[in-house]
Amino acid sequence: MSAGPFEFMIAIGFSFEYLLANLLFVPFMSGASFNGDLPTMTFGFSAQSDESRHMTFGLEAIKFLLEQDPDNVPIVQEWIDKWFWRGYRLLALVSQMLDYMLPRKVMSWKESFELYFEQQMLGGLFPDLEYYGIKPPRHVQHAIGEILSHQVYWTLYQFSFAAAFNTTIPDAEHQQWLAEQYPESFETHYKPLWDKARTLVDNGDRFFYLGLPQLCQVCQIPMLFTEPGDPTTLCQRHSIYEGERYVMCSDGCKWIFDREPEKYVQAWLPVHQIYQGNCGGPTVPDVLAWYQLEPGDSGEYVGSQEAQDWVTWHTPSHAPQASPTPVAGN
Amino acid sequence: MAVRAIGEYTFPSRSRQELYGDDQLVHVWWKGDLWFAATACFRAPKAMSWNDFLANVVYPLWSCDPDFDAETTKLSWAVDETPIAPSGEESLESLGVGHKSLISCQAA
Numbered sequence A: 001m002s003a004g005p006f007e008f009m010i011a012i013g014f015s016f017e018y019l020l021a022n023l024l025f026v027p028f029m030s031g032a033s034f035n036g037d038l039p040t041m042t043f044g045f046s047a048q049s050d051e052s053r054h055m056t057f058g059l060e061a062i063k064f065l066l067e068q069d070p071d072n073v074p075i076v077q078e079w080i081d082k083w084f085w086r087g088y089r090l091l092a093l094v095s096q097m098l099d100y101m102l103p104r105k106v107m108s109w110k111e112s113f114e115l116y117f118e119q120q121m122l123g124g125l126f127p128d129l130e131y132y133g134i135k136p137p138r139h140v141q142h143a144i145g146e147i148l149s150h151q152v153y154w155t156l157y158q159f160s161f162a163a164a165f166n167t168t169i170p171d172a173e174h175q176q177w178l179a180e181q182y183p184e185s186f187e188t189h190y191k192p193l194w195d196k197a198r199t200l201v202d203n204g205d206r207f208f209y210l211g212l213p214q215l216c217q218v219c220q221i222p223m224l225f226t227e228p229g230d231p232t233t234l235c236q237r238h239s240i241y242e243g244e245r246y247v248m249c250s251d252g253c254k255w256i257f258d259r260e261p262e263k264y265v266q267a268w269l270p271v272h273q274i275y276q277g278n279c280g281g282p283t284v285p286d287v288l289a290w291y292q293l294e295p296g297d298s299g300e301y302v303g304s305q306e307a308q309d310w311v312t313w314h315t316p317s318h319a320p321q322a323s324p325t326p327v328a329g330n
Numbered sequence B: 001m002a003v004r005a006i007g008e009y010t011f012p013s014r015s016r017q018e019l020y021g022d023d024q025l026v027h028v029w030w031k032g033d034l035w036f037a038a039t040a041c042f043r044a045p046k047a048m049s050w051n052d053f054l055a056n057v058v059y060p061l062w063s064c065d066p067d068f069d070a071e072t073t074k075l076s077w078a079v080d081e082t083p084i085a086p087s088g089e090e091s092l093e094s095l096g097v098g099h100k101s102l103i104s105c106q107a108a
Helices: A005-034 A038-068 A072-090 A092-101 A109-132 A148-158 A172-181 A186-202 A251-259 A270-276 A284-290 A305-313 B050-062
Strands: A230-234 A237-241 A244-248 B023-030 B040-045 B075-079 B082-084 B101-107
Touching: A005 A038, A005 A072, A005 A092, A005 A109, A038 A072, A038 A109, A072 A092, A072 A251, A092 A109, A092 A148, A092 A172, A148 A186, A172 A186, A237 A251, A244 A251, A270 B040, B023 B050, B040 B050
Parallel strands: B023 B101
Antiparallel strands: A237 A244, B023 B040, B075 B082, B075 B101
């Protein structure tokens, strides 16, 4: 979805690796390590050394492009605007992982964003780039706030039957932590939803969204994001292009669509494809089979194979052996 | 604004209406209630009556909300932000619902 090697460098080397990847790698790998997931941590450290090289490329590439010709400045600025927003949307998954999925918390998404983005990028890098005429990414103000992780996990909770992982209601201690980390939003907007979900569970039921969500034409994420400054109203944007209506989740995604509609009309949106009959069949079990999901891969965490494994692995008698048997030839 | 390309760059929409025959995609949004975390997307015949659409397409999803009661929950409706007051027998098409339209409702 980039327009060639230069946009690609700004997309990956700069906007993702430089601006946003610390938000992925540092809290993600710290979280893995803090929770005893050593394979992920090892993979993460290895990827991180690769990533620091990409960061160096990205910064050199952007400075080179900006220094070559002042006419490059508005072009590069638009690429930053576009790819910041696309990367930020992708990191929605990391936000809920930090705040909801780790059994032992490392730091909140809000704290990570403040440190790795607001302080290091908006406070450090962009003042340096101002010399070239580069401004902070368009729509960055819509990325700051307390709401992202809650909206994403609440969505994953109710679509968990098709998520390829298990979700559950945060327990009382976890909710207390969320309330402390998110004093302006959790108890007002999200705790009431969990309380209602809990009542269902107490009555022997479990809330699943028995349907398919509307998707954003650009980020392809379900339309779960709310209006800037109004966490109670879902954000709906649309554009008409060659007589067809296209739906976007935010001003950021709409700006990206309107800039290059020819690219995004081709999007292969899973929900639309399911309804065309291209994903195994018309029912949820047909589609899950087509995605090769097995029973137990998805759904409620409590009582799942995942939950049993977690308990088994944390039972002292199951501690890893001191040294695995070496494999001949290694 | 258009894409800048070195050659012809024209591709059809992968979600265009003709791929759905006599049906179309319809989005339904219950405004101001976040129990359903995201707006819904359904496939429904253009000629389907409003009552059939509610009873057979929308309510099965909404029954996942323990507070929803089709008899007592009073809602006001809009299609693509234009208010509508359906009596029930009209087709979706005659109510102005097009492909990928947004049907929204609010507690009346």
